[in-house]
Amino acid sequence: MKIAIVCYPTFGGSGVVATELGIALAERGHEVHFVTYRQPVRLELLNNNIHFHEVHVPEYPLFHYQPYELALSSKLVDTIKNHEIELLHVHYAIPHAYAGYMAKKMLQVEGIFIPMITTLHGTDITLVGNHPNYKPAVTFSINKSDIVTSVSESLKQQTLEFFETDKEIEVIPNFIDIKKYPQDYTDCQRSMMANEDERILTHISNFRKVKRIPDVVKIFYEVQKEIPAKLIMVGEGPEKEHAEQLCADLGISDKVLFLGNSTEIDRILCFTDLFLLPSASESFGLAALEAMINRVAVISSNVGGIPEVNKHGVTGFLSDVGNVEEMAKNALHILKSDKVLEEFKQNAYEQATKFDILNILPLYEEVYESAYRSRFKNTY
Numbered sequence: 001m002k003i004a005i006v007c008y009p010t011f012g013g014s015g016v017v018a019t020e021l022g023i024a025l026a027e028r029g030h031e032v033h034f035v036t037y038r039q040p041v042r043l044e045l046l047n048n049n050i051h052f053h054e055v056h057v058p059e060y061p062l063f064h065y066q067p068y069e070l071a072l073s074s075k076l077v078d079t080i081k082n083h084e085i086e087l088l089h090v091h092y093a094i095p096h097a098y099a100g101y102m103a104k105k106m107l108q109v110e111g112i113f114i115p116m117i118t119t120l121h122g123t124d125i126t127l128v129g130n131h132p133n134y135k136p137a138v139t140f141s142i143n144k145s146d147i148v149t150s151v152s153e154s155l156k157q158q159t160l161e162f163f164e165t166d167k168e169i170e171v172i173p174n175f176i177d178i179k180k181y182p183q184d185y186t187d188c189q190r191s192m193m194a195n196e197d198e199r200i201l202t203h204i205s206n207f208r209k210v211k212r213i214p215d216v217v218k219i220f221y222e223v224q225k226e227i228p229a230k231l232i233m234v235g236e237g238p239e240k241e242h243a244e245q246l247c248a249d250l251g252i253s254d255k256v257l258f259l260g261n262s263t264e265i266d267r268i269l270c271f272t273d274l275f276l277l278p279s280a281s282e283s284f285g286l287a288a289l290e291a292m293i294n295r296v297a298v299i300s301s302n303v304g305g306i307p308e309v310n311k312h313g314v315t316g317f318l319s320d321v322g323n324v325e326e327m328a329k330n331a332l333h334i335l336k337s338d339k340v341l342e343e344f345k346q347n348a349y350e351q352a353t354k355f356d357i358l359n360i361l362p363l364y365e366e367v368y369e370s371a372y373r374s375r376f377k378n379t380y
Helices: 014-027 068-083 093-108 135-142 153-161 213-226 238-252 265-270 287-291 324-335 338-353 357-373
Strands: 002-006 033-037 050-054 089-091 116-120 146-151 169-171 197-205 229-234 256-260 273-277 295-300 316-319
Touching: 002 014, 002 068, 002 093, 014 033, 014 050, 014 357, 050 068, 068 295, 068 338, 089 357, 093 116, 093 135, 093 146, 116 135, 116 153, 116 338, 116 357, 135 146, 135 338, 146 153, 146 265, 153 169, 169 324, 197 213, 197 287, 213 229, 213 238, 213 273, 213 324, 229 265, 238 256, 265 338, 273 287, 273 324, 287 295, 295 324, 295 338, 295 357, 316 324
Parallel strands: 002 033, 002 089, 033 050, 089 116, 116 146, 146 169, 197 229, 197 273, 229 256, 273 295, 295 316
Antiparallel strands: none
16 A cells, blocks of 8 residues: 655654654555655665655745645645555644645545545644644544544543544554564663662653653652662753752762763663653653563553553552652562562563554554545545
């Protein structure tokens, strides 16, 4: 099948998932065309089955803000016509589904009927989409999609709650490609980060308020009171400076390593004992899943899609948002015993394997086939 994929080309979860999905589809013989304003960061190689089409947004003095949706819909029309695309898969309701619908309408004038699948990832629903200025456009985009999927059951329920839609939403969870995660590092270099008797806790994010970075520091502060430990903080964002100051105020700066954005996440996770994710909101919890496939137990909040990934008392523990005391207590329960820690690590890995792309990809292919078969029914 010839598939056009529209996504954000950044390091964000939706862009990564969309790119990895396209690569996997190409490996199974599908012809995949990425359409976005920059080559996706995870898209390293183009080949006979993988193509990239850049959306150029010309600057006109008339526009105070350049109309990306207009440029994207026009690019989609050209790409679909020139490459005989059979199906359009957009990630994020706005602006992608909105632009996709306009492209569909332009193509219908020429007798071309292209089914559109929209995948909801999180902030397009919970943050951007629920804003009064955008809610009508998101509602419209959802209702005008041929098929809508969501990355978690929690996000599906939020969508049905926030928006006036009777659209059936199919849950297809995020995934990881197990074969891309080395199981045995020969050069883990744990000694570079901590002493032999120290446990290593890690947090990886974009350091936004929603990640509750101060809670990460406070959990670690309680843990290091009782056992030797180090905290590794990976990422950049507006809360980083505050976190560094909090570490200084608590007198633990020498025990906390801020590594910034790193391209060696797997190496960092290979020597990590516990992953901290106390977020106020997570549509799925992809960071937790990536930790778990590296045999890392997880201490997290119980919001959004996280409980669908991190199983309480099995792969880690779940707590209410902001309950730092309980999170620290649960962390110590895992970390104080080598035997308990190893059990949680192994459970985390086994749970993560359920989300291998080989298990998830057929679900998307099923949806694609369904959309393609019904392409002439929804010609609104």
